[in-house]
Structures are given as structure tokens and as C-alpha cells.
Amino acid sequence: MNKQNQNTKNNFSFQRNVAIIGVLLFVGKLVAWRLTNSDAIFSDAMESIVNIIAAFLGLYSLYLASKPRDEDHPYGHGKVEFITSGIEGALVIFAGIIIIGQAIVSLLNKNILDRIDYGIFIVAITAVVNYVLGYLSFKKGKTENSLVLKSSGKHLMADTVTTLGVVASLLVVYFTKIYWIDSLVAILFGLYIIFVGYKIVRKSLSGIMDEANPDMLRKLSSFLNEHRKPTWIDLHNTKIQQHGSHLHLDAHLTLPWYFELREAHKEMEELVKLIAKNSDRNIEFNFHMDDCKSFSCEICQVENCSARQHQFIKKITWDEKNISQVQKHSLKN
Known part of the structure; x- marks a missing residue:
């Protein structure tokens, strides 16, 4: 088994564990809700349903992403991660709306909470587990360059913030008996969850639309x-x-126009191997060789060139803008 397949297998196993733990945390929050009659805890439990759905979506996307490319998918199946990540972000937004809606209902009904101490203990434990799981997922996602694991990690850590908000509101209510504080805190964190969901959706859409990544181009040019x-x-x-x-x-x-095909191909291969050797990700290359033009002489650093038509004037330093421009480089563009 090669390294890439092993990483995919490990990612799948990790995401499966996230899904299983998500189900257990959801059950714990339901128990806390039944004990306390807290609408904030109920909203947090409903948000956990999103965690579960997102975890299983992540499993499916990792399964598809691991499949080799075929005739119908010449670039492989990796973009499914953007789709499932976008769905997860939408679900996060929906969960935020549910939290806010439920909190408003709680305010209107003036619900009275019961056995708050039990609820605080159970929900606090779920918060700790969620954060640790989210942190590990996000860290593994960065290491493996997996959008699914990174978005799942962000989601779980955002859920932790919401859960801590529930714990904080329960603590205040426990000591003050001012029950509407619980609902107010839930509304604030519902807004935060919506913002996190928006960022996840935005990231997934940029991948689906092949949006330019200035940071990658900047690192490459440097x-x-x-x-x-x-x-x-x-x-x-x-x-x-x-x-x-x-x-x-x-x-x-762009290479000197007088290079023979074999020499030009050797230069291109040297560049490709240089990039591949110094990258932590698998890269598929599609390089095109262009011949230099007369205006290229002004920026060409080849010494003792017998075909030179103009004096060398200035070296153009590569950056994320000029390596992505369509035209060959010259002093006029």
C-alpha cells in the first residue's frame, strides 16, 4: 500500500470515529435536556444532529475521494470534498437558525429550568470531548490536506463554543434564577454558528469554482x-x-527558441521535478513549452546568446500576479 492510500485509509478511520462519538455526544445532550427542560440544551442537541450528518457525509466523501480516476472522472473524485464541505456549512447555518428560533420560543414561553446542576455537568463533558475531537480533526486535516477533516474540525470546535455558551448560561441561571439569560446567550452563539457556517460554505464554493489561490501562487513563485x-x-x-x-x-x-525538443523537454522536467520534490502534496503537472520572442531578450538572463536581438535590461522577479498572467513576460506588462 502506497503512502497516499495509507493516508486515505487513516483519514477514513478517523472520520468514522468522529461519527460514532458524535452519536454518543448527541445522546448525552438529549439526556441533559430531559433532565433540565432547558431549551438551550435542546438547541445544542439539535446542533449535534448536524455534527452526525456532517460526519457521515465526510465518510462518504472520503470514500469517493479515495477512488482512482477513471474515464468519467479524469481528474479523480477529490472535488466531492468541496461538495460535502459545502453541505456541512449549510447545515451549520441551519443549526444556528434553529438555535436562535428555539431561544426565542424559550423567551416567549418563560420556561422554568430544573436540575440545572446535572445539565451543567453533562453538557460540560460533551464540550470538552467535542473540542478535543475537533482540534485533532482540524490538525489531521491540515497535515493530510483534507478539506473534509478541516471543515469537520472547525465545525466541532464551533460547536464547543456554543456548548460552552450553554454551560455559562446555565451557571448564571443556576445562581441567579434569571431564566431568560439562558435564551439570550443561545441567540448570541446561534449568530456565531451561522458565521462559521458561512465561512465553510465560502471555502467550499471557492474550491468548486476553481477560484485562484493567491497564497499557493505566492509560495510557488517565491x-x-x-x-x-x-x-x-x-x-x-x-x-x-x-x-x-x-x-x-x-x-x-518560456525557453530559448533554438532549444531542440529533447533539450527543451529536459528543462521542463527539471522544473517539474523541482516543484514535486519540494511539495508535501501529490501534484499532477501539465506544462506547455513556449519559445521566446524578440521582446524576451530584454528580460532574458542567458549569457552569450548568439540569437540575442536586444540588450538585457531588467530581470523580472516572479510573483503570484505575473506567473498567472496569460501573456509572456515583457517590460511592457
Whole structure:
């Protein structure tokens, strides 16, 4: 089993454990709700249902993402992570709306809470477990470059904030007997949950739409500037797509026009291997070789070039903007 398959298997096992623990935490919150009659705890329990659904969606997406590419999916199945992440974000927003709605109902009905101490103890335990699980999920997601694990981790940690808000409101109610405080805190954290859900949805949409990632392009251009060869006259029309934990890199490399095909291909392979060797992710490359033009002489650093038509004037430092521009580099653009 290769490293990529092993990582996928580990991610799947981890997400399965998240789903199982999510079910147990949901049951614990339901018990706390039945004991206390707290609408805030009930809202938190309903938010846990979203955790469970999201966890199983994550399992399914990790299963699909692990499948090799085929005739119908030449780039693989990795983009399913963006779809399930978007669904999870939408569910988070929906949970926030439920929390706010239930809190308003609680305010209107003036509910009286019972056995608050038991509720505080049970809900506090679920908060600790949720946070630890969320932190581990987010950390593993960053290590494995898994959007599913990262969004799941953010969701669980956001749920922890909500649960702590419930605990705080229960503590205040326990000592003051001012029951509407419980509902007010629930409304505030419901708004926070909606904001977190929006960010998850926004991130998933950017992946589905292949939105440009300036940070990736910035890191790539900075790295290549340090290892750039004079014969690599310019790098343009660079695009990076994310497919699950994989990346797809398109770019045009401008080389001296008089290079033979074998020599030009060797230069391109050298650049590809340089990027692949220094990346922590699997990358599929699609490089196109362009020949230099007369205006390229002004930025070309090849010394003693017998085909030079203009004097060298200035070196163009690669950055996230010029390596992504469509045209070859020149002093005019």
C-alpha cells in the first residue's frame, strides 16, 4: 500500500470515529435536556444532529475521494470534498437558525429550568470531548490536506463554543434564577454558528469554482525565484486546481527558441521535478513549452546568446500576479 492510500485509509478511520462519538455526544445532550427542560440544551442537541450528518457525509466523501480516476472522472473524485464541505456549512447555518428560533420560543414561553446542576455537568463533558475531537480533526486535516477533516474540525470546535455558551448560561441561571439569560446567550452563539457556517460554505464554493489561490501562487513563485535558471525566461498562465488532497498545476514555460525538443523537454522536467520534490502534496503537472520572442531578450538572463536581438535590461522577479498572467513576460506588462 502506497503512502497516499495509507493516508486515505487513516483519514477514513478517523472520520468514522468522529461519527460514532458524535452519536454518543448527541445522546448525552438529549439526556441533559430531559433532565433540565432547558431549551438551550435542546438547541445544542439539535446542533449535534448536524455534527452526525456532517460526519457521515465526510465518510462518504472520503470514500469517493479515495477512488482512482477513471474515464468519467479524469481528474479523480477529490472535488466531492468541496461538495460535502459545502453541505456541512449549510447545515451549520441551519443549526444556528434553529438555535436562535428555539431561544426565542424559550423567551416567549418563560420556561422554568430544573436540575440545572446535572445539565451543567453533562453538557460540560460533551464540550470538552467535542473540542478535543475537533482540534485533532482540524490538525489531521491540515497535515493530510483534507478539506473534509478541516471543515469537520472547525465545525466541532464551533460547536464547543456554543456548548460552552450553554454551560455559562446555565451557571448564571443556576445562581441567579434569571431564566431568560439562558435564551439570550443561545441567540448570541446561534449568530456565531451561522458565521462559521458561512465561512465553510465560502471555502467550499471557492474550491468548486476553481477560484485562484493567491497564497499557493505566492509560495510557488517565491520558491521558484530561489531556484530559477537563466534559461527559464518566464513562467506564465499558471493555474492551480485542488482535487481533494491532490493538486493539478498548469503552466507555460518560456525557453530559448533554438532549444531542440529533447533539450527543451529536459528543462521542463527539471522544473517539474523541482516543484514535486519540494511539495508535501501529490501534484499532477501539465506544462506547455513556449519559445521566446524578440521582446524576451530584454528580460532574458542567458549569457552569450548568439540569437540575442536586444540588450538585457531588467530581470523580472516572479510573483503570484505575473506567473498567472496569460501573456509572456515583457517590460511592457
